Amino acid sequence: MPSEHSHDHDHSEVPSDLALRVKALESLLVEKGLVDPAALEILIDTYETKVGPRNGAKVVAHAWSDPDYKARLLADGSKAIAEFGFDGRQGKDIVVVENTEQVHNMVVCTLCSCYPWPVLGLPPVWYKASPYRARAVRDPVGVLKDFGVTLPEDVEIRVWDSTAELRYLVLPQRPAGTEGLSEADLAELVTRDSMIGTGLAKQPGAGGTP
C-alpha cells in the first residue's frame, strides 16, 4: 500500500483500507452495544504494554551487548531495526537517540500520535492524550517527575517531536551492574516507557511492571 502522505496537504493521514474496515466494524459494534469499548481498550492496552514493546526491547538489549550493532543503530535506525525483521509500513523512518550521562531524550508527537509501533506496539493512551502532548515540550522536567523520573540537574533534556514520516526510539542507558547478563535478561530490563524517554531501564532484580 503506497503512502500518500506528504507535507503539503492538510487533512489527516487516511488509514489503509484494512484499518478503515476495522474501524467501520468497531464503530458499528460499539454503537449497537455488542462490544464494550472499555473492554476493548483493556485488551489492546494489555498487548501494547506487554507484547508490542518487546520488539524494541530486543533491539535495545542487542545494542547494549554489541557495540557494532549500536553504531549501526544510531547511524541508521530503520536499517538496523530491519535486521530484526521489524519493518512495518510506517516503521521506515525510525531515528534512534541515545541517552547518556549528559543527555536524556524524550519523545512526543505534538500533532497527533505518531509512534514507532513496529518496535513499540500501540501507543499508550497517555501518549495520545493532549496533556502529555502539550506539556512534554513546555515542561519536560515536570512530565518526567509525574512519571517518577528525576534526573541530575546538569543532564540536558532533549524532546523530539515525531511526525508521520519521522519517528523516534530512545536508546536508554544500560543499568549499572548488568555486565554478566544475557541479551534475553537485558531485554527484560527495557520498558516501553524507557524507550519513549518517560522512564529509565529497570535495575536488575528490581522486578515490578513497566
Add this chain to the structure above:
Amino acid sequence: MSTPATPALPGQPGDEAGPVFREPWEAQAFALAVELSAAGHFTWNEWAETLGAEIKAAQAAGDPDLGDTYYHHWLAALERLTAEKGLVVPDDRRSRRDAWEQAYRDTPHGRPVELKKRP
C-alpha cells in the same frame, strides 16, 4: 485484572507471551474477535472454524500465507462471522467504511477524526 482466555491458534504470529501485531488495526481486529466471543456472540470454536476457512480460501487463491497476511484473514473472518450472526449488515459496514474515509479526508491533520453524521 484478567483478560479473556485466548487459546493460541495454529499459524498465529506471536511469541511466548501471546500474539504480536504489526499494525494497530491488527490489534483492534484481534480485540474485536476476542470481545465478541467473550460477550457470547459466537464461541471461540466457531471463530477458529471461520478463520480457518478464510485462511484455506486465501491459500487456495494463491496466498503463500507466511504470517504477514494473517490478520487480513482475521478481518475477513470477522466480517463474515458478524454478517452470518446478524450482528452487522455488510451494506452498513461498507457505507460506514466509506464514511470514515471521508471523515479522514475532511479532517485537518492533528484534529480528532469524527464522523459527521451517523447513517
